[in-house]
Amino acid sequence: MRFFAAVIVLALAATAASADAQTSARKRQLTERNSARGTPYEGNEDAMRFADEAALRQGFDREWARRAIAQAQMLPLVSRLMQPPPVGTPKNWRVYRSRFIDATRIRAGVKFWQDNQQALERAERQYGVPAEIIVGIVGVETIYGQQVGNFRVIDALATLAFDFPATHPRAAERSAYFRGELEQFLLMQSRAGGDPLQPLGSFAGAMGMPQFMPSSLLRWAVDFDGDGRIDLARSHADVIGSVANYFKSYGWQTGMATHYPVTFDPARLDKEALLAPDILPTFSVASFMAKGAVLEGAAVQHPGPLALVELQNGDAPPQYVAGTENFYVITRYNWSSYYAMAVIELGREVQAAVNGGATGAGE
Template sequence: MNNITRFFTTASLIFASTLSLVSAPSYADETVIPPDGDISSLKNEFIQAQLELGFSRQEIDQFLTQANYNQKVIDAITTPWEAKPWHLYQPIFLTEKRLAKGIEFWQTHANTIARAAKQFDVDPEIIVAIIGIETFYGGYMGNYPAIDALYTLGFHYTPRASFFRKELANLQQLAKEEDLDITNLNGSYAGAMGFGQFIPSSYRHYAVDFDNDGKRDLVGNPIDAIGSVANYFHQHGWKKGELVTLPLTNHQLPETLTVWKGEKLHYKVADILSPEIALAQNVDLDISQKAMIVELVQEDKTDYWLGLNNFYVITRYNRSPLYAMAVYQFSQQLKEAYAK
């Protein structure tokens, strides 16, 4: 990781949902194809797919010529921060410095945030929280050339090579559609870019031109970024004003229940709540709605929370439940502080 990711922005955490994280790189177990390894068949496959999308061979060759293997990308993806327990993870994000910057950002872009919240039916604090967690409001957007990151992972990191080659293909399409300068397009080690850290496919599918200037700019334009984050949450089913997550009383689960590990929701609230496990506060709740159990490991105990639909939607941005809980708790801090 570079020095920027040591500030623990989610340039190092974004899209943990899409990554099969492993230990240090090992050529012996073929996790990583070395820089001088034979990737000709993979390149031919990529070229053929791009030809079918309408790119000329010259365009594809020129695009690939600009891509370089970056060992730092491999180092970053194989030494993640996601394994931290909650009591170490939470303080990374919930800081007075981030909160102060969040209030400043909200005040500066108050009209845009209010418009995005209304148009996309999303709570404003969740928009502000995401941009703060992801890039400290544009302060740390990543130093990795996006094309190098996706090229390295697509052709040299075997656990998710197919996924990252598709993202590399999306990057070429995105650059053409939005007239982006590939040589100056930086982001996270996973190829995520801009204020909200969108990977190329998400950029193409969810970005909006929120200031109506004819361009969807998530890297240099916070107005487009605000609208695009709101659209992302809207498209994934966020319900404005509804509950997100609630603490449970138990510090130990019944054997019949399991914590959420990234799968589709299969429990209903009624399946979870019982005389053995109850809400820590009195809340009127539709027990027929889908839910999950979130585990937070503290220093001396384990806490459990009930995650509802909106919590699940946050995990569509990043499947780590710790990430989703940090976003939620930070959003509540922002909401309270902004109201004052």
């Protein structure tokens, strides 16, 4: 496990910094501009104390850690991007869906599927995760590697660790989370002998085609192409195997549906009770239906718990589905029912296009 942690970083540090991994003149300009707008953490007592404590906990060189953190920059843009939408902003599934399921993304997904069919089939056999779910994830996250991020990872993580927006309702919890991710990132770079100022990623510090955070990369990334290293920037096989391993580790159940259609019996409907657990599957089929949810076909025989998933549509009526434990597993990648549905529907659209030869965006 420690060996793979090291080779992950060697591959990631090399590919993230190299000219052929994230490269175009435009991307370099964006990266330079993002970094140039920051304020270095050199002299920040909290940040320097963190470097000392992380070095002690993880066993890497203290002075190296202090130099790295001192050169990390606080980026106001990162803080702004992490702010939640204003209170009262209506959610809209149709608008959200349109951002991720369009002809361009589907065409890219078809090519990704066709180019990597053997790896997708092998991942499904080994981990039990369907190809369309893996393809949906990579498409939603980075359009199959086209948009992997242009922020220095250390800047993004340091900003969110030490200057997480105080107005966020979960500021303390999220700051602690990003401190942990920053520590894991330094551990990765230390083991690999990499330059922590080089890797690029999203404004939240996620990296590679599947946008793994450092702790996820260390824990779940796999060498699926068997070349002795893990490369989530350029090896499609490693990306496919790593996403599948991630879901399997979170409890993906082979052959289980992600969700079922649901309607309501107004005479018995207790929607408040059905929505109370949010997206956590809680109700048996019997208790689900006793509260006024109406299921048909295979859903009536579903063996596990269900959740009522509400997808709001702004001023229009919301849509509902009955989410299974596999639906919940997808939300372990991103805590959002809208995200999970986008992954599912993009994967299905790509699969339909692969099977039928069409590349439209569907309905």
